[in-house]
Amino acid sequence: MTDVFDPSHKDAHEQVVFCADAHSGLRAIIAIHNTALGPALGGTRFYPYESEQAALADVLNLSRGMAYKNALAGLDHGGGKAVIIGDPSRDKSEALLRAYGRFIESLGGRYITACDVGTYSEDMDVVARESRHVTGRTLAQGGAGDSSILTAFGVFQGMRASAERVWGTPSLLGRRVGVEGVGKVGHRLVELLREDGAEVVICDVSEQAVERVRQRRPEVEVVADAEALTTADIDVFAPCALGGALDDDTVARLRAKVVCGAANNQLAHPGVEKQLAERGILYAPDYVVNSGGVIQVADEIRGFDMERARAKAARIYDTTLKIFEIAADEGVPPAVAADRLAERRMSEVGRIRAIWLGH
Amino acid sequence: MTDVFDPSHKDAHEQVVFCADAHSGLRAIIAIHNTALGPALGGTRFYPYESEQAALADVLNLSRGMAYKNALAGLDHGGGKAVIIGDPSRDKSEALLRAYGRFIESLGGRYITACDVGTYSEDMDVVARESRHVTGRTLAQGGAGDSSILTAFGVFQGMRASAERVWGTPSLLGRRVGVEGVGKVGHRLVELLREDGAEVVICDVSEQAVERVRQRRPEVEVVADAEALTTADIDVFAPCALGGALDDDTVARLRAKVVCGAANNQLAHPGVEKQLAERGILYAPDYVVNSGGVIQVADEIRGFDMERARAKAARIYDTTLKIFEIAADEGVPPAVAADRLAERRMSEVGRIRAIWLGH
Numbered sequence: 001m002t003d004v005f006d007p008s009h010k011d012a013h014e015q016v017v018f019c020a021d022a023h024s025g026l027r028a029i030i031a032i033h034n035t036a037l038g039p040a041l042g043g044t045r046f047y048p049y050e051s052e053q054a055a056l057a058d059v060l061n062l063s064r065g066m067a068y069k070n071a072l073a074g075l076d077h078g079g080g081k082a083v084i085i086g087d088p089s090r091d092k093s094e095a096l097l098r099a100y101g102r103f104i105e106s107l108g109g110r111y112i113t114a115c116d117v118g119t120y121s122e123d124m125d126v127v128a129r130e131s132r133h134v135t136g137r138t139l140a141q142g143g144a145g146d147s148s149i150l151t152a153f154g155v156f157q158g159m160r161a162s163a164e165r166v167w168g169t170p171s172l173l174g175r176r177v178g179v180e181g182v183g184k185v186g187h188r189l190v191e192l193l194r195e196d197g198a199e200v201v202i203c204d205v206s207e208q209a210v211e212r213v214r215q216r217r218p219e220v221e222v223v224a225d226a227e228a229l230t231t232a233d234i235d236v237f238a239p240c241a242l243g244g245a246l247d248d249d250t251v252a253r254l255r256a257k258v259v260c261g262a263a264n265n266q267l268a269h270p271g272v273e274k275q276l277a278e279r280g281i282l283y284a285p286d287y288v289v290n291s292g293g294v295i296q297v298a299d300e301i302r303g304f305d306m307e308r309a310r311a312k313a314a315r316i317y318d319t320t321l322k323i324f325e326i327a328a329d330e331g332v333p334p335a336v337a338a339d340r341l342a343e344r345r346m347s348e349v350g351r352i353r354a355i356w357l358g359h
Numbered sequence: 360m361t362d363v364f365d366p367s368h369k370d371a372h373e374q375v376v377f378c379a380d381a382h383s384g385l386r387a388i389i390a391i392h393n394t395a396l397g398p399a400l401g402g403t404r405f406y407p408y409e410s411e412q413a414a415l416a417d418v419l420n421l422s423r424g425m426a427y428k429n430a431l432a433g434l435d436h437g438g439g440k441a442v443i444i445g446d447p448s449r450d451k452s453e454a455l456l457r458a459y460g461r462f463i464e465s466l467g468g469r470y471i472t473a474c475d476v477g478t479y480s481e482d483m484d485v486v487a488r489e490s491r492h493v494t495g496r497t498l499a500q501g502g503a504g505d506s507s508i509l510t511a512f513g514v515f516q517g518m519r520a521s522a523e524r525v526w527g528t529p530s531l532l533g534r535r536v537g538v539e540g541v542g543k544v545g546h547r548l549v550e551l552l553r554e555d556g557a558e559v560v561i562c563d564v565s566e567q568a569v570e571r572v573r574q575r576r577p578e579v580e581v582v583a584d585a586e587a588l589t590t591a592d593i594d595v596f597a598p599c600a601l602g603g604a605l606d607d608d609t610v611a612r613l614r615a616k617v618v619c620g621a622a623n624n625q626l627a628h629p630g631v632e633k634q635l636a637e638r639g640i641l642y643a644p645d646y647v648v649n650s651g652g653v654i655q656v657a658d659e660i661r662g663f664d665m666e667r668a669r670a671k672a673a674r675i676y677d678t679t680l681k682i683f684e685i686a687a688d689e690g691v692p693p694a695v696a697a698d699r700l701a702e703r704r705m706s707e708v709g710r711i712r713a714i715w716l717g718h
Contacts, residue, residue, distance in 0.1 A: 003411045004377040005386045005444075012379035012386070015462065018363040020371035027364045027371070052362045085364075103374065108467045 002057045013060060014078075017107065021099035025091060026084065028100055029055055030111055031063035033079035036350025039109050040080025041298060042066035043116030043136070044100075044127075046088040059083045065264070065287060066294070071342040072319055073291035074312065075298050078346075080111045088118040097123055101130025109133050114147075114297045121145060135297040144300040147293035150309060152188030154292025154316040155262045156196075158284045159236060161320035162258040166282055170317070173197035178234040178256065180204075180226050181241030182213045185262040185290075189240060190217060203229045204241070230254050237261070239286075244268040246283075251275045260284035273335035284320050285338040291316060361416045372419060373437075376466065380458035384450060385443065387459055388414055389470055390422035392438035395709025398468050399439025400657060401425035402475030402495070403459075403486075405447040418442045424623070424646060425653070430701040431678055432650035433671065434657050439470045447477040456482055460489025468492050473506075473656045480504060494656040503659040506652035509668060511547030513651025513675040514621045515555075517643045518595060520679035521617040525641055529676070532556035537593040537615065539563075539585050540600030541572050544621040544649075548599060549576060562588045563600070589613050596620070598645075603627040605642075610634045619643035632694035643679050644697040650675060 006012040015032040032040040042063060049055035059081050067079025084100065086092070104113055104127065114136035115124060121138040128134040128141070137143025159177070160170035167175075176199045179186050183204070190213055193200050201221040204210050213220055223229050230237060230250050237256040239245035243265035251272060259266070259281060266286045267273055276283045292313040299309035327337035365371040374391040391399040401422060408414035418440050426438020443459065445451070463472055463486065473495035474483060480497040487493040487500070496502025518536070519529035526534075536552050537560045538545050545563070549572055552559050560580040563569050572579055582588050589596060589609050596615040598604035602624035610631060618625070618640060625645045626632055635642045651672040658668035686696035 005379055005411055012381060013377070014379060015465070016377040018372070018375040020364055020373060022371055052364055106374070106467060106469055108465060110465055 002053050002060065004056070004060070011064070013063065015110070016056075016060070017103070017111075019100070019103040021096070024093060024095035024099045025086065026096045026099045026103075027052075027086070028082055028084045028103065029059045030082040030103070030107070031059040031080060032111055033063040033067040034346065034350075035078040035110060036346040037071060037078050038076035039078065039112050039133070040066070041070055041075065041077035041112045041114065041135070041294065042079060042081035043114040044082040044084060044119050044123075045116040046084045046086065046092060046118030046123075048087040049083065049085050052085070055083045055085050067346065068339060068342040069287040069291050069294060070298075071345045072288050072323075072338060073295050073298075074315060074319070075295065077112070077294075077298060080113075081116070082111070082113055084118075092123070094126055097126040098130045101127040101134070104133050105131035107133070112301065114294070135300040137300065142300075142304060144297045144304045144306075144309070146184075147296045148184040148188060150292035150296035150313045151185045151262055151290055152192060152292070153310065154295065154313045155185070155189055155238065155240075155260065155289045156192040157292075157314055157317040158289025158320045159193075159238070159258070159260040161317045161324070162236070162260050162282055162284045164321065165324045166257050171196065172236070175199070175235040176201060176233065177236040177238055178202070178223075178229045178232055179238045179240055180229055180245060180261070181239070181263070182209050183240070186238075186240035187213050189238060189262065190220060194220075198236075201229060201232055201234060226250075230256075239263040239266050246272050246276070248272070248275065251279060251281070254279070254281060256281065258282045258284070260289055261286070262290045264290065267335065273333040277333040282324070283334050285323065285335045288320055288323060288338050289316060361412050361419065363415070363419070370423070372422065374469070375415075375419070376462070376470075378459070378462040380455070383452060383454035383458045384445065385455045385458045386411075386445070387441055387443045387462065388418045389441040389462070389466070390418040390439060391470055392422040392426040393705065393709075394437040394469060395705045396430060396437050397435035398437065398471050398492070399425070400429055400434065400436035400471045400473065400494070400653065401438060401440035402473040403441040403443060403478050403482075404475040405443045405445065405451060405477030405482075407446040408442065408444050411444070414442045414444050426705065427698060427701040428646040428650050428653060429657075430704045431647050431682075431697060432654050432657075433674060433678070434654065436471070436653075436657060439472075440475070441470070441472055443477075451482070453485055456485040457489045460486040460493070463492050464490035466492070471660065473653070494659040496659065501659075501663060503656045503663045503665075503668070505543075506655045507543040507547060509651035509655035509672045510544045510621055510649055511551060511651070512669065513654065513672045514544070514548055514597065514599075514619065514648045515551040516651075516673055516676040517648025517679045518552075518597070518617070518619040520676045520683070521595070521619050521641055521643045523680065524683045525616050530555065531595070534558070534594040535560060535592065536595040536597055537561070537582075537588045537591055538597045538599055539588055539604060539620070540598070540622070541568050542599070545597075545599035546572050548597060548621065549579060553579070557595075560588060560591055560593060585609075589615075598622040598625050605631050605635070607631070607634065610638060610640070613638070613640060615640065617641050617643070619648055620645070621649045623649065626694065632692040636692040641683070642693050644682065644694045647679055647682060647697050648675060 062081035239261035247268035421440035598620035606627035
């Protein structure tokens, strides 16, 4: 059973809001991990959870992850996330999305939503008819549009930082990079890698996704599956598909010197980050390098400007390097260093709000 | 296990908000049953619940009850309630109450709080330093103060309506009324009954409470306990102590013709309302006649005026009579008639908000 309040009082979420509207069938949970740095920002997942408990467990984990991601992305945002319980293909309707929007509006801006699994920019346009606190809308509505553009760009910056750390130069010219998953983000990463002169090896469960890359970049090598990719002779492994790409077996057989990709929750279980470090593989923490997407949608809040957002996402390069430095200085894996840096920013910057401003 | 969302979708609460603040130790749950009639209004219970699940179950029940109570009190308020998990004598602090106040404020007025078990007007003054959406503050702060004044007055009005129904006159002159519990509300009810010329029999587990009444009203008869009171030769039984006063045994031995008191949840289990009806005992539904307190604190929202609040509480007489009429017309016990009337008001008046106003 998942309790909302952590009995230890140490990592309780600041606010968790259950919202229901009988007429439209809406059942949603909005979780705000903390607002130390500003209003919580994170997407809305629309998914047919098997139970309320499963939905609650997911939204608590996801919103905690967003707190850390937003902190290291340098945003003035706390961590939040929402889940709508239902099958998006069957249950999504204008009434449901607008009822949901009213609940977001009722929180007065403490939570700002965006797209996630099962929701799209077009849905955010609908939600935005009831609330001002929505990002990730369509370009036509003044929104940031498809956030996979800067997600891919940010992963590329993280990879450049990793290359700088391992080979003394950020260039990927001549490096062999294995990209697992060439969907929304992965295929854009392939473009950036090819433009930089890297050799690229890919795999994807979708034949169609592979074909799209091959038509544009016929020189890209294709392998059968993730196992073939991780045992291939590659310099960099970029997981851009589902979570859990790095488990005991994968790490044991990996020949790459760097892991840097767009997938969320790449470490299958705690401890994998140590195994990577012991094998001398540099791991660029997933939530650091894939934060370009949230940087893109966060920019929409003050009126979207792609060049300003891109400049901010480019700083993922510096942040990733800084994490590698802290990891070396403090003798911990980069994943641990990233958590520490995020917690420091939330604690130290969050504290300054105690200074009274007179309004 | 208590789920927040009703799987049937039929009686899901509109919004349930979990709030935590690690530093002050705050763990609170705010439940908004519905806002069909306006912002949810209901008190904050501060209680050492054994588990989060127990706290959740309690706040869901209490907020549903407030929706029905507020609806029949004629208020422009939906039903809400909050619980703070902790021992008020040990855990209550300025920081905790103010952290709690910030979460109330964050809901933008969708929930307005007040006193309940474990919280007092002085606490509401503290909560009000962080939020505008607080009632039940002290008189010194412009609040409504002790809400037991109009609670007792309202119960008295409900009893007058019951007398009108049973004996054809609202006067209680010469009637023998048994008051179980002469604490905050009960001792005020005794005053009103004596002023109207009723004979009063009381009991209370607190010797001190009994003594206070006897000093002011030496003519009042005292019996040993609730069993002695319910078997006594009384015309009206007024439960003003804990909930569950009316169980199978009590109803079987009751000699009164009317039950009308201030206690919450007087019916020990569903079905007792039928047993009362079958024995020819008129039951004035608890949440209808004890709504004087919430009427008193609701008045504070637009600047407290005791005479205006008292005039509103006086209408409990009409509402109680109306419920008896509906019960007779529709052939149901008054408790069922009250629920129906409340649901009709929420549905019919709630619907008018669909009329667009241009702002």
